[in-house]
Amino acid sequence: MLTRTNFLDREINELKERLLLMVELSYQMLQLSSESIEKDSTFDKESILQAEKDMNAINKMIQKKVLELLSYEQLAIKQVKGLFLFSKMAKDLERVGDHVINIIVVAPIDSVPHLVIQSFSQFMKNIGQMLESLKEGIKEEDCSRLKAIYEKEDEVVNRLNKKSFKRITDSLRLEQLPADSGGKLILMSRFFERMADHVSNAARDYRQYLLDCHSSISRNSP
Numbered sequence: 001m002l003t004r005t006n007f008l009d010r011e012i013n014e015l016k017e018r019l020l021l022m023v024e025l026s027y028q029m030l031q032l033s034s035e036s037i038e039k040d041s042t043f044d045k046e047s048i049l050q051a052e053k054d055m056n057a058i059n060k061m062i063q064k065k066v067l068e069l070l071s072y073e074q075l076a077i078k079q080v081k082g083l084f085l086f087s088k089m090a091k092d093l094e095r096v097g098d099h100v101i102n103i104i105v106v107a108p109i110d111s112v113p114h115l116v117i118q119s120f121s122q123f124m125k126n127i128g129q130m131l132e133s134l135k136e137g138i139k140e141e142d143c144s145r146l147k148a149i150y151e152k153e154d155e156v157v158n159r160l161n162k163k164s165f166k167r168i169t170d171s172l173r174l175e176q177l178p179a180d181s182g183g184k185l186i187l188m189s190r191f192f193e194r195m196a197d198h199v200s201n202a203a204r205d206y207r208q209y210l211l212d213c214h215s216s217i218s219r220n221s222p
Contacts, residue, residue, distance in 0.1 A: 034124035082213030
């Protein structure tokens with residue numbers, strides 16, 4: 001018969017696996033979008049929307065499970081904090097998927113300067129790397145790797161966003177880009193930046209969970 005502690009341990013591991021699935025789905029959505037932008041082709045909207053639907057379903061499952069676990073009596077403060085962190089991470093990852101959808105709704109845009117396309121391809125590559133690092137950081141419980149996501153990799157995306165904004169505004173100034181297209185590109189650039197922010201938040205929260213809460217899950221007393 002499982003003890004209360006073993007049960008909680010098992011449930012936490014299940015939450016971890018669901019988070020990893022959300023990371024993988026985010027990566028798949030990003031790759032599908034990246035291929036379309038780089039090849040100037042039609043988005044595979046059906047696959048992207050299905051992945052987003054799956055992401056939303058997993059997020060709801062995590063939120064429901066966290067509420068169920070929080071209803072148990074005699075949880076330690078750190079255990080409660082850990083469950084709240086899982087809830088927050090799921091919400092951040094769900095927002096990554098939302099921003100991919102935002103991008104494909106805004107795109108495609110006619111006559112996009114090549115330098116802007118280069119910037120957007122680099123956005124996709126960098127955020128993809130962040131998601132891969134997040135997946136490995138969670139699987140391996142690697143605090144250093146998780147920390148690098150929000151201290152180094154996120155800053156790369158922020159710098160790229162500034163460079164992309166300048167390229168777009170320069171193209172507008174030189175009348176190489178219609179005003180409405182320029183506005184859409186600036187909006188897309190913002191969506192990329194927000195995606196990176198949400199991945200960074202998830203990395204920071206999982207590292208916090210490992211440092212503050214992970215060891216308390218296995219304790220026999222609250």
